[in-house]
Amino acid sequence: MPDVCDFRLASNMVANCEKPSIAGLRNNGYIINFDDIDFENSVRDSSNPNIITSLVLLSGKRAYNVYVPGKTPFSGTKKSLVTGTYRNKFSKDVSIVILDNGPDVAKNVIDQLANGTFVVVLENKFAGADGKNTFEIYGFEAGLTATALDDDKYSEESDGGWACTLQETGAPSSGLYLYNTSITATRQSLASLVAGS
Amino acid sequence: MSEYQDTMNRLEEMRSRYDDGFSSSDRQFLDRLYYSLFVKAITNTGCSDCYRDAYILCVNKLKRLKSMPKKPNYILKAGAMIHPVGTSKFYTNPITDEVAEDWLSKYPGQIGMFAEYPEDWEERVAKYAEAQKAERCAEGEVSGVEDTTSAELETVKTELQAEKEENATLRAELEATKALLAEAEAKIAEKSDDNAVVANEELEKAKAEIAELKEENAKLKTDNRALKAANTRLKKGDDAEEAKEDAEKA
Numbered sequence: 536m537p538d539v540c541d542f543r544l545a546s547n548m549v550a551n552c553e554k555p556s557i558a559g560l561r562n563n564g565y566i567i568n569f570d571d572i573d574f575e576n577s578v579r580d581s582s583n584p585n586i587i588t589s590l591v592l593l594s595g596k597r598a599y600n601v602y603v604p605g606k607t608p609f610s611g612t613k614k615s616l617v618t619g620t621y622r623n624k625f626s627k628d629v630s631i632v633i634l635d636n637g638p639d640v641a642k643n644v645i646d647q648l649a650n651g652t653f654v655v656v657l658e659n660k661f662a663g664a665d666g667k668n669t670f671e672i673y674g675f676e677a678g679l680t681a682t683a684l685d686d687d688k689y690s691e692e693s694d695g696g697w698a699c700t701l702q703e704t705g706a707p708s709s710g711l712y713l714y715n716t717s718i719t720a721t722r723q724s725l726a727s728l729v730a731g732s
Numbered sequence: 733m734s735e736y737q738d739t740m741n742r743l744e745e746m747r748s749r750y751d752d753g754f755s756s757s758d759r760q761f762l763d764r765l766y767y768s769l770f771v772k773a774i775t776n777t778g779c780s781d782c783y784r785d786a787y788i789l790c791v792n793k794l795k796r797l798k799s800m801p802k803k804p805n806y807i808l809k810a811g812a813m814i815h816p817v818g819t820s821k822f823y824t825n826p827i828t829d830e831v832a833e834d835w836l837s838k839y840p841g842q843i844g845m846f847a848e849y850p851e852d853w854e855e856r857v858a859k860y861a862e863a864q865k866a867e868r869c870a871e872g873e874v875s876g877v878e879d880t881t882s883a884e885l886e887t888v889k890t891e892l893q894a895e896k897e898e899n900a901t902l903r904a905e906l907e908a909t910k911a912l913l914a915e916a917e918a919k920i921a922e923k924s925d926d927n928a929v930v931a932n933e934e935l936e937k938a939k940a941e942i943a944e945l946k947e948e949n950a951k952l953k954t955d956n957r958a959l960k961a962a963n964t965r966l967k968k969g970d971d972a973e974e975a976k977e978d979a980e981k982a
Contacts, residue, residue: 573809576844592810594847597764639756716815720822727824728811730767732847 540622554664561658562608564601564631565725569652569678571596585708587672588715590656590728597731601655603632609657611700612673614709627673627703628682629655634696636686645684648699652678655701656713656725670713670721674703736800739765743791754783762786768801769793771826806832807848814845833860 550556573591580586592598603609611630616623633644654674662669673679679701686697715721746758754762766774766786770793774786794800804826808814814823814835823831836843836857843849850856 573844576809576812576842589812591812591845594809597810643756715813716822720813720815723822723824724811724813726767726773727808727813729763729773730825731764731810732807732825 551664554662557661559607559660560609560612561660562603562605563658564603564609565598565656565728566601566631567592567598567654567656567728568596569654569674572654572675580714585711586667587675587711587713590672590675590713590724592728592732594732598656598725598728600729601631604634608632612657616709617704622707624704625706625709627679627706629657629673629679629701631655631699631701632693632696633699634694636696640697645697645699648681648701649684650681652680653701655679662718666718667712667714669718670725672711672713674701674706675711676706676708677703679703734800736794736798739800740794743787743794746787750784750787754787759783762790765790768826801826805829805848805850806846806853809845809847812845829856830860833857834864837861837864 571592573593576589576591577587578589580588609630612628614625614627617626633640635644652674654672656670656672659668659671680703681699682702683700684697685693685699687693688695690698692698713721713725715724742761746754746761749755749758762783763774766772766789769790774782806827806829808823808825808827812824814827814831815821816835832846832849833853833856836853837860840854840857843853
């Protein structure tokens with residue numbers, strides 16, 4: 536381990552002319568209880584630790600689908616730098632609109648979101664030159680917790696449902712990505728997350 | 733009560749909510765059941781009709797099967813995936829014993845990827861590894877013979893190639909020699925023409941010399957005859973003088 540952290544650029548900052556970047560996210564995402572993740576068996580890429588090649592859950596646990604319809608799903612999702620005394624870190628916000636309501640939703644979703652810690656995987660519209668930008672993970676390091684949960688009955692934003700903002704603070708990585716060999720294989724892995732064990 | 737009967741009872745109980753819409757726990761149950769029966773997730777989980785469709789598909793399949801699908805011995809944890817090195821295959825649940833044991837024979841440390849596995853998994857993996865080894869050995873013998881044959885074939889091919897190259901070299905040399913020979917013959921022919929002219933000239937000279945020599949010889953013969961005659965005459969003259977001298981002495 537080096538005695539001094541060496542923060543140096545290692546690549547050009549250029550625009551991808553062949554595959555221009557696209558703003559936004561796709562409509563489907565995945566949410567996992569932070570404590571359900573098997574961190575010991577989850578694997579980061581040895582050459583690029585910002586890539587998680589295997590996101591594994593503990594026995595009997597599963598991920599849950601998040602579906603937000605519309606042209607701008609998960610609107611408000613962002614990452615921002617937060618300056619620190621010794622090291623600058625990142626704050627990651629994930630905005631979800633839950634277009635459903637009722638006792639089941641309150642018991643199984645909202646009450647849990649209010650107090651739990653979570654990890655969310657969202658699918659970027661811009662896959663990147665090599666497809667590795669497709670699936671981005673939020674909350675893997677410090678966990679996402681709810682900072683806002685609103686059920687505004689006349690809000691056009693939530694349309695009778697719940698508007699939820701989850702935030703991860705103090706994340707050392709600017710971005711973590713789920714990618715194993717190909718997008719197809721990664722999608723298969725995500726399907727198995729939802730299926731559970 | 734069997735697992736199949738439990739599942740069918742739960743599905744029957746859910747039927748009352750079929751028209752009004754399934755609860756979130758119903759949807760979770762359907763998610764898992766659908767995946768275990770069809771090995772894929774329910775498409776577009778945001779719509780109620782998709783869950784209704786999934787419900788019908790699950791009920792129909794279970795009625796047809798009349799039992800729950802056989803639970804595999806090895807079950808991967810959610811999100812875990814087996815990707816054999818050097819292949820384009822990816823395995824998630826459900827996986828066969830062969831896939832799991834093949835993986836574990838190579839990476840026994842990754843047993844942590846499995847949510848469920850047999851208690852005697854180490855023995856099973858060891859047996860699998862032995863069977864694979866034996867199979868490889870058998871293949872190795874066949875491939876050994878194939879290797880030998882192919883090695884011999886390669887040797888013969890190499891030799892043939894070398895011979896071909898040698899033949900080509902020899903052909904080239906032969907052609908070069910033929911060219912040289914033709915050149916030499918041409919030169920010889922040219923030279924022989926020159927020689928004939930020279931020989932004729934020399935012959936003419938020689939003939940002329942011979943003619944001269946013959947004339948000279950004829951002259952010499954004539955001179956010789958004259959000398960002989962003179963000599964004879966002289967001898968006769970000497971004899972007469974000797975007889976005179978002898979007579980005088982006597």
